[in-house]
Amino acid sequence: MTLLRLAERGLYCEAGDFYIDPWQPVERAVITHAHGDHARWGSERYLSSREAAGVLRTRLGSGATIRAVDYGEAIDVNGVRVSLHPAGHILGSAQVRVEHRGEVWVASGDYKTQPDPTCTPFELVRCHTFITESTFGLPIYRWPPDSEVFDAIRAWWRSNRDHGRASLLFGYALGKAQRLLAGLADADVGPVYTHGAVERLNRDYRHAGVRLADTQYASGMPRGHDFAGSLIVAPPSAAGSLWVRRFGAISTGFASGWMRVRGARRRRAVDRGFVLSDHVDWPSLLATVEATGAERVWVTHGTREPLVRWLSERGIEARVVASQWKGEEDTDPVEVPGEEITA
């Protein structure tokens, strides 16, 4: 029996009787981060990082029982030592370190090692078994430096402004949108408007002390308001909806790691793709796996098989774990209830 195993309702620790990011309701859920595929409704008790508590509450609603712990603070769950460590993915994202009888497992949820002003940087945790995502688990995925991406976004906005167009920039409502807004905080870009799903989470980020560009809620503007020359940040699900019509002439952009591939951008039918990801790229993934010192690697959501084969060929015991976390989909992982798309 391994310390963690894949059970029907999620990744389960039998010794401590708790689940990590379960996809069905359980008694005790340890949550890596607040994205919809990792933090699901209905469990009795949740454990999260203190940094994540705000966004998690927004997602799960006021009725959820959430216990927040500091990064690195160890707690005892039925004799199993559990601690959370920064994953650098979004605000409050954590790797779950589980230790029992000298054996250490780390479930990293989603993570990235690049710097990101909206969350605590990734912390390397040594372990025997490392559970890694593989969203971008192919060597074609290599991220350019942030500065290059933000320069491109600014140039795109400026050109649109000069042509009298609004710039409609799509990014996941939780995490990506705020990373964009943080990166543009001193950029002299704007005015900046947001979709309701984004604005609601901006509040939690600002509350946690993250500095974002000044934003206004787009739906709060009077009818007939002229959006020409502005930048609008919205979740990808808003693309093509009636909500977009109010902006008049627009150019559309999408910020995502998927935009590294031309076909993915064309499939999305956006004018511009900006390669900005909250997941590790291939070189960082391999470097991280190596640095953990893990002798066993479990690969979850994403491009699992190639990564498993790559690691196996290098003498690491690797296997595919069929979690229900969604790495393959480039759709919006978070839906905030209550946003009226057509308003």
Next chain:
Amino acid sequence: MRRFALLFAAIDETTRTNEKVDAMAEYFRSADPADAAWAVWFLSGGRPKRLIPVRRLAGWAMEEADVPEWLFSECYDAVGDLAEAMSLLLPDRETTTDLALHQWITERLLPLGTKGEEDQRASVVQCWRELGGTERFIWNKLITGGFRVGVSQQLVVRALAKATGVAEGVIAHRLSGTWVPRAESFTSLSASETSDADVSRPYPFFLAYPLEEEIEALGSPAEWQAEWKWDGIRAQVIRRDGRTFIWSRGEELVTERFPEIAGAADFLPDGTVLDGEIMPWKDGAPLPFAQLQRRIGRKSLGGSILSDVPVVLVAYDLLELEGCDIRNEPLARRRAMLNEVITASRSTAFLPSPIVPLASWADAQAAYAGARERSAEGLMLKRSDSAYGVGRRKGGWWKWKVQPFTVDAVMIYAQAGHGRRASLHTDYTFAVWDDGVLVPFAKAYSGLTDDEIRDLDRWIRANTVEKFGPVRHVKPVHVFELGFEGIQASARHKSGVAVRFPRILRWRTDKRAEDADTLATLRAFL
């Protein structure tokens, strides 16, 4: 090269036609004519001969990127485009250069053809090290000969007209035929005098739009001329300065392949250009298109092929008479002159395209209904006062194709598309039932909306039974109505039939796989 890469990005990043044209016009206005000449050539679909076998190129890329072959194929599969997959895998560039586009082509690209394998490799790897991002992608596209930009020749012509102030028709004419990408050629595109020396040059073909509305919406039948729509090879026959040239619509010079027509053209007066359809024709009636294909497939025209499959030019139009461009004369006049020219030539290799009498639209309906029996694809409807335009324009000429054969078939294999559709499964193989077994008989690519493709792609990924390389064997669940233009018995196909131009008409979400048609249904069409 950097400027050309920016132009490519500008075109690639917008779906708005005007912005594409503006970006090209701006480039043509400001670029070095030597660069602009190559840009025109590539943008209008010119492709260098494939200089290096793709497999060899991919091998070098794998070694440079230090990835094993299996991982390279995974990446290719995810990207859907070889040139792009290589660009993304290769390490970031080490240096930069300011080499201009024409230098890249003439100093780096074209010499590859004469080098040995080791020199080729050194040279290509060096180029990879100097190029980043889009430039490297374009370079790979140029080497593999698969450069496609998503602009039509017509848009290039419009941009050139905008940049030079020369009329679109003149530009199109100057570009057609064997246009050589050299600085002088580019400069002479914008020259103001219009008598071009090149005697071989054809006119741009005027193309018809598919009829979209009911035929009655065209107004009075008296204003229209109806002809059969033939399925052969659209061509122009040119007689100038005592020489004969036959150009196919693909702008290929095919004079040698059709000696019957070339011989007859020798008796046309100088300064004559005919537009028509090269058709296999025997005993006063057309032969199946496959016969013409058989003839085209031959390296030489020896043996009995000339007597087995003789050809004629079914002439539609007269574009030049006594050296004058008469494309702006009304169709009715051009047609009258065409008849005179053909009568005077006294040749059986020219046949004025028969006119379908049109007293009322009911005549057209009846002719349309009988088109297939005449081996025609449908009807062409041309306004009697229409000019011979450039490219595909709406309004003057319509094509009204007969409805294709249809059959309900089950999708059993799917494969990722290329280019615009990379990383989406868009190429499908369809099967019909035969004795309780699904027998594949057609591949089809087009016909679904983007939303349907997206839905189907998601379903395919979740319902793959087996993967062979990029091909996924999927559960036999979805039924599609397929249309095709023709059907023939074929020993080479497992199903025993080969269909022509299969395409998806609609997704029959109301049908289950069991409801699909059988091989017997298909055979009944034979």
